[in-house]
Amino acid sequence: MKLVIAGTLALDTIETPFGRAERIVGGAATYIALAAIHYTRSVGIVSIVGNDFPSSMLETLERKGIDLQGVVRHVSRPSFFWAGRYHADMQTRDTLETQLNVLEEFPESIPNAYKSAEHLILGNLDPRLQKRIYDQVQPRPRVVLVDTMNFWIERTRDDLEEMIAHADILSINDEETRQLIGDYSLKRCARAILSKGPRYLLIKKGENGALLFSQEGETLFFPAYPLEDVFDPTGAGDTFAGAVMGYIASQDTLSLDILKEAVIQGTILASLCVEQFGPQALLSISPSEIESRREQLIRMSHFMKLPV
Amino acid sequence: MKLVIAGTLALDTIETPFGRAERIVGGAATYIALAAIHYTRSVGIVSIVGNDFPSSMLETLERKGIDLQGVVRHVSRPSFFWAGRYHADMQTRDTLETQLNVLEEFPESIPNAYKSAEHLILGNLDPRLQKRIYDQVQPRPRVVLVDTMNFWIERTRDDLEEMIAHADILSINDEETRQLIGDYSLKRCARAILSKGPRYLLIKKGENGALLFSQEGETLFFPAYPLEDVFDPTGAGDTFAGAVMGYIASQDTLSLDILKEAVIQGTILASLCVEQFGPQALLSISPSEIESRREQLIRMSHFMKLPV
Numbered sequence: 001m002k003l004v005i006a007g008t009l010a011l012d013t014i015e016t017p018f019g020r021a022e023r024i025v026g027g028a029a030t031y032i033a034l035a036a037i038h039y040t041r042s043v044g045i046v047s048i049v050g051n052d053f054p055s056s057m058l059e060t061l062e063r064k065g066i067d068l069q070g071v072v073r074h075v076s077r078p079s080f081f082w083a084g085r086y087h088a089d090m091q092t093r094d095t096l097e098t099q100l101n102v103l104e105e106f107p108e109s110i111p112n113a114y115k116s117a118e119h120l121i122l123g124n125l126d127p128r129l130q131k132r133i134y135d136q137v138q139p140r141p142r143v144v145l146v147d148t149m150n151f152w153i154e155r156t157r158d159d160l161e162e163m164i165a166h167a168d169i170l171s172i173n174d175e176e177t178r179q180l181i182g183d184y185s186l187k188r189c190a191r192a193i194l195s196k197g198p199r200y201l202l203i204k205k206g207e208n209g210a211l212l213f214s215q216e217g218e219t220l221f222f223p224a225y226p227l228e229d230v231f232d233p234t235g236a237g238d239t240f241a242g243a244v245m246g247y248i249a250s251q252d253t254l255s256l257d258i259l260k261e262a263v264i265q266g267t268i269l270a271s272l273c274v275e276q277f278g279p280q281a282l283l284s285i286s287p288s289e290i291e292s293r294r295e296q297l298i299r300m301s302h303f304m305k306l307p308v
Numbered sequence: 309m310k311l312v313i314a315g316t317l318a319l320d321t322i323e324t325p326f327g328r329a330e331r332i333v334g335g336a337a338t339y340i341a342l343a344a345i346h347y348t349r350s351v352g353i354v355s356i357v358g359n360d361f362p363s364s365m366l367e368t369l370e371r372k373g374i375d376l377q378g379v380v381r382h383v384s385r386p387s388f389f390w391a392g393r394y395h396a397d398m399q400t401r402d403t404l405e406t407q408l409n410v411l412e413e414f415p416e417s418i419p420n421a422y423k424s425a426e427h428l429i430l431g432n433l434d435p436r437l438q439k440r441i442y443d444q445v446q447p448r449p450r451v452v453l454v455d456t457m458n459f460w461i462e463r464t465r466d467d468l469e470e471m472i473a474h475a476d477i478l479s480i481n482d483e484e485t486r487q488l489i490g491d492y493s494l495k496r497c498a499r500a501i502l503s504k505g506p507r508y509l510l511i512k513k514g515e516n517g518a519l520l521f522s523q524e525g526e527t528l529f530f531p532a533y534p535l536e537d538v539f540d541p542t543g544a545g546d547t548f549a550g551a552v553m554g555y556i557a558s559q560d561t562l563s564l565d566i567l568k569e570a571v572i573q574g575t576i577l578a579s580l581c582v583e584q585f586g587p588q589a590l591l592s593i594s595p596s597e598i599e600s601r602r603e604q605l606i607r608m609s610h611f612m613k614l615p616v
Contacts, residue, residue: 187534207494219604229493
């Protein structure tokens with residue numbers, strides 16, 4: 001398997017100033033897989049769904065070529081459920097409800113076919129679970145991307161730091177970066193995080209783009225694609241990470257140049273994702289739209305000739 | 309006169325998580341002039357100070373080559389005073405106190421030597437006053453940059469829109485942009501603002517950089533210079549505008565390419581400014597530090613070759 005993704009498959013109820021979507025399919029693994037499959041043909045998911053998860057969505061994922069051997073369906077419990085309301089700024093949100101449900105029985109072992117995964121994304125899950133999944137892939141994957149959130153930073157810091165030490169790429173937002181290190185300067189935070197193990201730190205800043213820091217001391221800035229309308233920011237970060245790793249998996253090696261292109265692809269897919277509710281937009285990605293946004297993004301940033 | 313600046317000369321009391329500075333010299337015109345004088349040798353200020361404004365600071369400005377013919381000193385009233393406290397994020401702040409004092413008697417007429425100004429910055433002031441100053445420069449200046457704030461957007465919208473219609477460059481922050489148009493999409497806001505007259509809209513986003521929109525439909529993104537420590541964000545936006553216009557004035561014409569370099573210079577001087585309390589850092593700008601930050605900024609953004 002080129003790329004294995006461990007993450008949630010969930011049902012989300014989302015309220016935004018533009019409308020409300022009830023119990024639609026979401027979860028990190030959904031967004032990650034639908035983004036990654038655009039770049040690499042061999043993608044598998046480790047996850048669990050409840051008895052209420054729509055079979056039609058699992059069929060859609062399989063029809064897209066996503067392997068679901070690692071997805072367990074629980075016969076008697078409902079799916080992981082999240083309800084949230086976005087504020088008018090479409091950047092901040094309140095969580096209205098979280099039901100862990102089947103998430104408490106997330107599979108701890110992965111199918112044999114996944115144990116030789118070349119690339120691994122550990123979506124936002126308990127870091128102890130992330131580590132158990134990571135340990136089952138032998139030899140170690142070429143590239144491991146780890147995501148997390150404030151919940152784990154607050155509650156399982158030691159386990160999280162152990163997991164982060166094994167990551168090649170840590171992909172978190174600016175708030176999580178500051179919380180993880182306890183410092184306001186992203187520059188100092190980046191140095192502290194990279195000293196713990198990761199080769200690259202990708203800081204997601206929503207409409208303010210992304211920052212990439214490397215262990216070699218490089219800092220790169222990527223603007224977000226400027227949108228007229230954001231309908232639903234849910235899944236933007238997962239879509240970003242999925243496209244980044246899908247692109248890396250398609251290249252068979254990880255260099256700064258490859259990561260740069262991967263981040264551009266992640267930025268573009270995230271911009272497409274948030275223009276529709278849920279992961280809907282990811283089901284019909286148009287290559288010409290990607291190419292047009294890519295050109296605009298690059299032009300937006302090339303404001304000056306390089307110093308000689 | 310190459311560049312005339314209308315704006316406040318103030319005393320500020322600033323509290324940040326790093327310390328407190330009491331009644332230090334501030335005000336938009338101070339920051340703008342000290343930034344602009346780095347690029348162009350002929351800069352004058354229109355403003356008013358109170359009987360408590362330190363003469364030493366006026367002497368410092370004059371020693372730097374800044375013309376103060378347009379600055380009135382009131383014999384019996386104190387200077388415009390602002391007190392604010394920055395939050396731990398160093399981006400948001402509470403205004404603790406505002407005393408208009410002499411600001412109510414801001415000069416409405418400008419010295420004859422300023423009436424042929426080639427470039428004009430109208431700092432954040434009542435838009436009716438901005439317009440009266442603008443009208444006195446004949447022939448019309450080559451380039452006019454206008455700044456404003458939420459206070460004027462809420463209270464004097466019609467006058468502000470009339471002033472903005474005469475601006476070449478409107479330089480405001482993202483919140484003000486959204487408030488001015490009443491829309492969350494910066495892209496749509498930019499189109500609406502540019503249709504009202506300005507050739508360029510410069511949106512300042514603090515640590516998230518700046519966006520430049522042109523009437524010709526160009527969108528350019530400029531990252532902020534990543535800092536380890538921000539000691540005092542006061543005056544960053546004014547420093548930015550001062551460097552932008554100082555650079556433009558030094559070039560004698562305004563094109564998109566010149567504006568790009570001007571924005572880079574503005575970004576760098578703002579990053580230097582916030583590393584010390586008040587305008588202190590602007591008194592000793594080092595050309596080698598500017599050059600080193602410029603190279604880093606450009607490298608940070610040149611993440612990819614232009615599409616062929």
